[in-house]
Amino acid sequence: MNRLVLFFLFPFLFVCSEGEAKGDVYVVVVGVSGYQEIPSLVLPEKDAKAIAALYKLQTKHVILITGKYATKAVLLKSLKDQFSRAKEDDMVVFAFSGHGYADGICPYDMPAKGGKGITYREIQSILKQSRASRKVLFLDACFSGGIRGNASGIHSHAVNTPDVLLFLSSRTGEASIESPFMANGVFTTYLLRGLRGGADADKNRKITAKELFRYVSRKVGEKTDGKQHPVMWGKFEDDTVLFDWNRR
Known part of the structure; x- marks a missing residue:
C-alpha cells in the first residue's frame, strides 16, 4: 500500500456525447494524507480540495471528506446517501486520493495488519444501486488499476457495472507518485490542467x-520517466464530453 514520494485524482463533468449538458451531478471527493495506522502521505488532501473546488463551479452537490473524517463507515455511508439522490438523467462521481492496495482503497482507519479497507467490490455494488445513468470513478492510488482485473488499454468491456467511466492513476502493479515539490500529485496536477483547457485539442x-x-497519460508518463501509466477504462464513447466550459 506504499505510495512513492516523488509525485499524484481526477474530476470531470460528464455530459452527453453531443455536448449538451444533461441532468445534475452528485459528487463525493475524498483525500487522506495522514492515516491512523499506516504511513502518511503528503498531497492527497490538497488533491481532494482542488477537485472539489473545480466541481463546485458546475454543481452544488459536492461532498468533500478529508483526513480523520474519512473512515470506512463514513465513506461508505456518504457514497450510498449521495448517490441515492441521483435520478436517471444525472451523473455520480467518486474521486479518491490516498493509499491503495491490490483489492481496494485505504480509508483513514485502514488497519496496518489483519484487516481490509474499502474493496472495489463494495464500490461497484454502490454504483450499481444508483439510478444515475452516468457513473464516474477517479482513483489516484497505488495499484488502482486492480479494479479492472486483467484488462488493459483505454477501453475494456470487462467492467460489470454499466455506464461507468473509470480514470485510474496507475496500472495494477504501479505506485502512484507524488512529489513534495508539487502543489498536487502528478496525476491530479495534469488532470486538473487538462480539464481546465490543456487537453482541449480542438x-x-x-x-x-x-x-x-x-x-x-502523456504528461504523467513524461513527468515520472515512464514509471506511472494512467488508465481510462469502462463503457463510454471517445467523444464523450467530460467537462464543458460552455455551460458556465
Missing part, C-alpha cells in the same frame, strides 16, 4: 474522454 471548450486521456 479548442471548442469541451474536454472529451479521448482528449483528456491522451493529455494526462
Whole structure:
C-alpha cells in the first residue's frame, strides 16, 4: 500500500456525447494524507480540495471528506446517501486520493495488519444501486488499476457495472507518485490542467474522454520517466464530453 514520494485524482463533468449538458451531478471527493495506522502521505488532501473546488463551479452537490473524517463507515455511508439522490438523467462521481492496495482503497482507519479497507467490490455494488445513468470513478492510488482485473488499454468491456467511466492513476502493479515539490500529485496536477483547457485539442471548450486521456497519460508518463501509466477504462464513447466550459 506504499505510495512513492516523488509525485499524484481526477474530476470531470460528464455530459452527453453531443455536448449538451444533461441532468445534475452528485459528487463525493475524498483525500487522506495522514492515516491512523499506516504511513502518511503528503498531497492527497490538497488533491481532494482542488477537485472539489473545480466541481463546485458546475454543481452544488459536492461532498468533500478529508483526513480523520474519512473512515470506512463514513465513506461508505456518504457514497450510498449521495448517490441515492441521483435520478436517471444525472451523473455520480467518486474521486479518491490516498493509499491503495491490490483489492481496494485505504480509508483513514485502514488497519496496518489483519484487516481490509474499502474493496472495489463494495464500490461497484454502490454504483450499481444508483439510478444515475452516468457513473464516474477517479482513483489516484497505488495499484488502482486492480479494479479492472486483467484488462488493459483505454477501453475494456470487462467492467460489470454499466455506464461507468473509470480514470485510474496507475496500472495494477504501479505506485502512484507524488512529489513534495508539487502543489498536487502528478496525476491530479495534469488532470486538473487538462480539464481546465490543456487537453482541449480542438479548442471548442469541451474536454472529451479521448482528449483528456491522451493529455494526462502523456504528461504523467513524461513527468515520472515512464514509471506511472494512467488508465481510462469502462463503457463510454471517445467523444464523450467530460467537462464543458460552455455551460458556465
